[in-house]
Amino acid sequence: MEPATPTGSIDLSEPSTYAAIVLYYRLGEQLEKTVASLLAQTVPPQRVVIVDNDSRDGVVEKVAERWGVDALILPTNGGYGAGMNAGADAIGRRDLPLLFLTHEVVLAKDCVEEMLAVRRRSAAAQVGPVLTRASSGGVWSAGGSLTRSGRPGHRPSPGVEDHSTAAWLDGACVLADPTAFHRTGGFDESYFLYWEDVDMSLRLAEHGPVVVANRARAAQETGTAPPYYAARNALLLWRRRGRRARSVAFSGRQVAAALRESATGRPERAHARLAGLRDGWRGVTGPRPSVSPSTLVTLANPLPEALSHFERELRYVLSHAVGMTLVVDPRLGRSVEGQGATARLLVTTVRLLVDRIWAAARLQGRTIVVLWPAFGYYDILTLLPLAVRNRVILINHDPKPLRRQLGHGLRPRRMFRALSEKGRIDIVCLGQPAARDLLEMTGVHPVVVPHPIRPESIAEPSGGPIRVLGQFKDSRNSEAVVAIGADDFGGRAKEVVGRGWPSFAGWTVRDAFVPEDEFEHLIRTAACVVIPYDHFYQSGVATRCLELGVPIVGPRHENLEELFGKHWPGLVDDQTSWAAAVTRVLSQSSLDELLDRRAAYTEVTIEAWRRVVSGPTGRS
Structure with a gap:
């Protein structure tokens, strides 16, 4: 997807039939790509409002000035629904279809044109694109589905026809009919985070079809909802809609999930899930009650x-x-x-x-x-x-x-x-x-607690070199580097960058200090990063790789298992397995597994730190 070049303002002389709201919260540079892809559409928006949900990082102001769009800075973070509603109110007009985007979405050039065409042909109340992974291009959602017990799911592939009906559409990218949207009263802000999109689709379906434009594409990395909000908000929705049997069935499945999490060493997730169920039956709304936004x-x-x-x-x-x-x-x-x-x-x-x-x-x-x-x-x-x-x-x-x-x-x-x-x-x-x-x-x-992580925009799939990064120490496993150097890997280059490393056959070694900006570039452009360590507590290099979606190869160590999962194909059990592990992680399937793991690790980490910082004491 080609990014646009900023012009400083939108040319309103071009035909345009919709307004766009982009919701932002502390993601950083990825917002630039979202806005660029929006303004590069074959049918550009008539107006763009970027809503900052109290990020206080200055990103929205800079991006809005650079691209000549409007910025709406909210004094508090009221969640997804509140931010989107504020953006819709700022648009001011009730005759334009509203395109709602979150800050990490990148649109294909004709994405909105396809969605608008489907809206005209189907008289839809809501239209969404097929959502693909930004890293691999693989489809992860061709519209949402709901099971009998009330759990949400995603159709894995689009239909062959022009459009398909869906039970609900992901709130990352949706086009709403203005009349239907305003008649429903907009997004329900009481959910705070997650399930507002399901709720909105179900309410809009009372005014017209909810459909997926099967030829429209938007890229976004999939994630998972924190267990508290996933459990509480689903239960709130089904109870509000009078679906008692579905509420009971959903609760039973959530209790079973919590028991599995406790049995597999994830008590934080189990605790949060059960707390969500409790609050869902009590009718608790908004941010999680144990959390004080003013702390x-x-x-x-x-x-x-x-x-x-x-x-x-x-x-x-x-x-x-x-x-x-x-x-x-x-x-x-x-x-x-x-x-x-x-x-x-x-x-x-x-x-x-x-x-x-x-x-x-x-x-x-x-x-x-x-x-x-x-x-x-x-x-x-x-x-x-x-x-x-x-x-x-x-x-x-x-x-x-x-x-x-x-x-x-x-x-x-x-x-x-x-x-x-x-x-x-x-x-x-x-x-x-x-x-x-x-x-x-x-x-x-x-x-x-787990090492904190800050997920960043995903590195593009790279044909770049296999790299070892960081300073040489006595605890480095030189035998692993030698073993990998003996393999050609289809002619792929191999590089060691860091102070104090000796020379190795098959490797280019650069003995130099690497500043922060170059360090990130070296990770982003690597096909994979090797962690040849014998003794360590946490690998900062491995953490950065997980943040950027770059696969690693390293010893089967507790820290790497915690970051990437016990079944990560890049974990090495003995000295003879290093080259084979590199071959495994260079496959596309390992990248998809890595991105799923990153979403799960981020969720667990946020919950663990929440309990430590907001609790009276974490001392066991």
């Missing part, structure tokens, strides 16, 4: 350069988990990067302690998340004043560092244990391997 979380990052991406990942997860207002306080996380000399380090330590004592006098009732223990196990000393009137969460990435570091000796470990038991400080580890080492080193039981 203020303060992030303290003492490594603002090294942990810049981790900070963005955590901000994404927390904002989506609980709708919290996030603040980064540079004083609470005064940078310790580059503090080599003892005197400079001592001065920084004293200043950080003073900053945190002063902050303790002015901050109350907040949740303060410290992204790294700047002084090892001694860091807890500087956090005790803050913990008197606030809840403090300290993330320990590396409880047993490979190299000797400040604050990891026996004395600070003993002090850490004694003080962590007395203060209101929760210690968080990103995975079980780190948690086990922390327990062994200190006797403290940490809270275990």
Whole structure:
């Protein structure tokens, strides 16, 4: 799909028969592609309104100015329905069909033309395109279906005829008849997230057909609804429509799903699903009640350069988990990067302690998340004043560092244990391997949560090289690199990029520091990324690959299993299997599996962090 070139304004002299509303919330650069594809349509919109659901990231303002469209910045996030309704109200006219888009959709050039043609021929109240995966082009929805027990599904392939009827249409891209839309009162805002589209289709079907234009195409990566909203909102819908038998049958299936999740080690999902059922029967609407949209979380990052991406990942997860207002306080996380000399380090330590004592006098009732223990196990000393009137969460990435570091000796470990038991400080580890080492080193039981993830626009399927990225360390598995280098893989290039790597037969090695922007480019343009590690807690490279939809090959390690699933074809069980694993992940089927896994991991991660940050304590 070719992106358009911005002109600064829409040419209203061109024939146009619809208005478009694009709903945005903290996705970033992908919005540019959505707007570009919309304005490049063979039949362009008469007016475009981009609705910002209280993102506060400045993206909508920049994109609106660049493309010459309208921006509507909402002061609060009322969910999908509220945002779309606000956009429809901003259009102001009731005679134009309304095209509703979410921020990640990319339209084929003739998508809207096909939808408008089907609308005229079928007198439809609602028309949707065939939805494809942005990465592979494969169809994932040719219209929605509903089972007898009330569960939603997607037809996997379009019909051969011009259009097909559907039970409901995905809210990512729908064209609504203006008369029917306004007669129904617009989207029901009480759902907050998910099932508004099913509800809208069922209500619009009372005014005309709901159809799929089988020749129209729009690309969007499929995802899954968080279990709380999936259970609660479905139950709300069926109860409101008087379908008691369907409500009971749906509830039974959800209880069975929760039992399976508990039995397979996913208690967070089971808990959220059952909470959704409870609230659905109680008639609870809006955001999840345990979530306070006004909750203020303060992030303290003492490594603002090294942990810049981790900070963005955590901000994404927390904002989506609980709708919290996030603040980064540079004083609470005064940078310790580059503090080599003892005197400079001592001065920084004293200043950080003073900053945190002063902050303790002015901050109350907040949740303060410290992204790294700047002084090892001694860091807890500087956090005790803050913990008197606030809840403090300290993330320990590396409880047993490979190299000797400040604050990891026996004395600070003993002090850490004694003080962590007395203060209101929760210690968080990103995975079980780190948690086990922390327990062994200190006797403290940490809270275990998945590494946060920030899903980004999917990398295009690449004919690029097989890559190894990152600095060489003693824990790197050179034998794996040698084994992969011995295979030709159909003439595909193989590259190692990072400081300190030796030469390997079959590989091009570039010994260099890789800055953040180039690092992302190297991942996006790789056919796959190899993780040749022997010992690690979490692989930041593997996490970035999951975010960008790039397959990895690595050892069967708990962290990689958590990220990609135990059955991921790129996991290696022994030294002889590295080349075979590369061959497996280069297939298209592995990419589809990866994108499904990314959606599931994101959902689980958001729920886990929601429970940690919004709960009174996560300490087990």
